[in-house]
Amino acid sequence: MATIVPTSRPKRRQVSLAEVLIERAIQVTGVSGVLLVILILVFLIREGVPAFFQVPISSLLMTRWYPIEDYYGLLPLIAGSLIVTGGAAIISLPLGIATAIFIAEIVPDWAREILKPLVEVLAGIPSVVIGFMGMLVITPLFRTVLDIPTGLTAFTGMVLLAWMVLPTVVSVVEDVLDTVPRTYRDAGLALGLTHWQTISRIVLPAGKSGILTAFMLGIGRAIGETMTVMMVTGNAPRIPRGPLDIFLPIRTMTATIAAEMGEVAQGSAHYHVLFAVGLALFVITFVVNLAAAAVVFRSTQRAERMLS
């Protein structure tokens, strides 16, 4: 008895040409990710490596960044990025964990429906708008409250950056809290622990690696931020000498590129050094994000082993 679909040659599969083309196209787009990373790396190297030939390494490691007079010391820029990023990460982590706990564990469901989208809205606000508001509202505020000569400081950058990075941290910590099995919490409550004790002694430690991931992703995002820091940190390349120096202006690698690239002559030493800074940023964020992904990978493996 024949099936409803007759075929002349039942052994050979007839594949339409359109389908073959579509599947080829899909394969190409699939590998596009790898191709693009390589392409980006290639161009950064192409334009950045000449810097090492035009400017001796020793002078790149100096502490003075003043391209007009051929001073290409990268240290102040690196220090600026590290300090602002580090400070932002340190501020954002406890705030992010607290907010995630607040949203996931403490508030009633209806409030959660409002708060979660609200935090996501923060993620959508363009950095230039945050920088704008920071410049007009926050810097005068810090200037008066902290009694400092100008509100354009590393500290201002840290605070705003921390705040911008929060949605990332909050969402990762929320996932962490979600993943910790119900049974852990129930066990805690059954043992007579209060809600807070269950969270602080059982749930959070269980989600340690997730919190580490949140920290690293926060750093990754903060390092790459450009517009906000450009608008509120004062853009003065300097190496801080003490902790109180965070209340002075500073400059990050990202801001340097954004501010100066428009004015350089193509092919000049300045031009190549800026690309080299970009290359350094590429490598740093690559390492940080890869490390964060590795932590996630290892923890999911551990979780799978535990639950299987």
Add this chain to the structure above:
Amino acid sequence: MKLPRQVSQRIAFGFITLAAVVVVLPILYIIGYVVVQGAGAVTWTFLLEMPRDGMKAGGLLPAILGTLLLTVGTALIAVPIGVGGAIYLSEYAKENAGTQAIRVAIINLAGIPSVVYGLFGLGLFVIFLNFGTSILAGSLTLGIMTLPVIISTAEEALRAVPQSFRLVSTSLGGTRWQTVQRVVLPQALPGVITGIILGIERAAGETAPILFTAVAFFLPQLPSSVFDQTMALPYHLYVISTQVPGMPIRIQYGTALVLLLFILSMNLLATLIRRHYRKQRVW
């Protein structure tokens, strides 16, 4: 001194609430402040006229148009490649070293700072391919920057579709592409579209990638081809707030408000789509 447990909890939760308030309240404050300060400036003329008097008066039309053009350009590049890549990862690729490499690459792309994308765009599109500072170069740069976001969210949406549907389609004589086209993709579409909107939204608000690839501050005419430079809202806001002395504050806030409205309306659209289709789902 050891506090009774209930008191410890109350203190801890108090701090947590305080922290959460510190985080959440400013969000409302920023938006509210910009709305209040800028609403006065946003009139139909503001939106639809060309600027006058060195930007200190008149309208935002070229900046708004520029942002729209760049947004469309970004979508044209990021959507086909992004959705295609997501389909590949979700439906076709076997889990091996090759796909691991692709995933690592995408994680990497997602983490690259936006200013570095700007450098890349400058090096490749503006200089090497000689497109010059143009809408084309800017769209390509923004499109590549948006790619990892779209691939990730689209892949997640595709993977969420139950395997049982694929099994049924295959058992009735469907090829892999037929199954994707007729069952998986339509079911994943709301999630895919949400991801696209959120990705595009982010690209629309970015300044650094277009700084050296697409924008100029003052252009007397609207762009007429993709090889033209353009103005754009984020860049415009940056310049008028930092580099133009005597710029009326109202116009600055008005520009910020227009940008914010543009972004937030996309956010709202994505959220509404997500909510609506979640209710309709049969799985």
Add this chain to the structure above:
Amino acid sequence: MERPELKIRIRDLSVQYADGTESLHEISLDIYANQINVLFGPAGGGKSTLLRTLNRLNDLADVKKQNGDVLLDGEDILSPDYDVIQLRRRLGIVFARPVPLPMTIYDNVIYGLRLAGIKDKAQLDATVERALRQAILWDEVADRLGDSGYDLSGGQQQRLCLARSLALRPEVIMLDEPTSGLDPISTFKVEQTLRELKSEYTIIMVPHSVQQAARIADWAAFFLQGELIEWNTGSRIFTNPQNSRTEDYITGRFG
């Protein structure tokens, strides 16, 4: 008794998955045309794997090793250049959980035809009615073919899935615990349907209970942990099992 016509011959079939579990170990079995061939036994016996190997649905899973022959009407269906698409139209399958596709009842039934490129409205309409009648569902849904497949009850959804397979007019219909989760009346209806269908189709079924197997099997094969323990006509295997393990399972000493 004369042997009925041979439809599928399985010889020394072994299937091992990538995670190391060996699902089938050197199975040899014959499936007869226009009979209800039952594969029964406790969970993990390899019955579902066998069904999915027959229509090569297993190609989608992580299969590490597959040895042996499966001959459908004398042709080796495991060979790599065999037309699997056509194979899946000849061997329909109904799964344990009803899985309507997210579309209307009408579109569900003709989905397989659309995949094959059949567009003629008259043919599609006729097929819908024929398939739904054969699945004893037509009277209940004829006036609401535009409703979603998910608007139906569990038993109706399962019959819809059966109609969906029947629409392609396969030669063999495989059913993997089709009545698990159904109430007794729906179960009765499905069993009734199968008895009527065997005159036109070859049926392979995994029952959800020994009693169901005993009720409807013409031929029955007992599977235990990937091995075929015993295989005989329905009447013989349930009244007089030759192997002690078969007997233990049938009498409920283990399960």
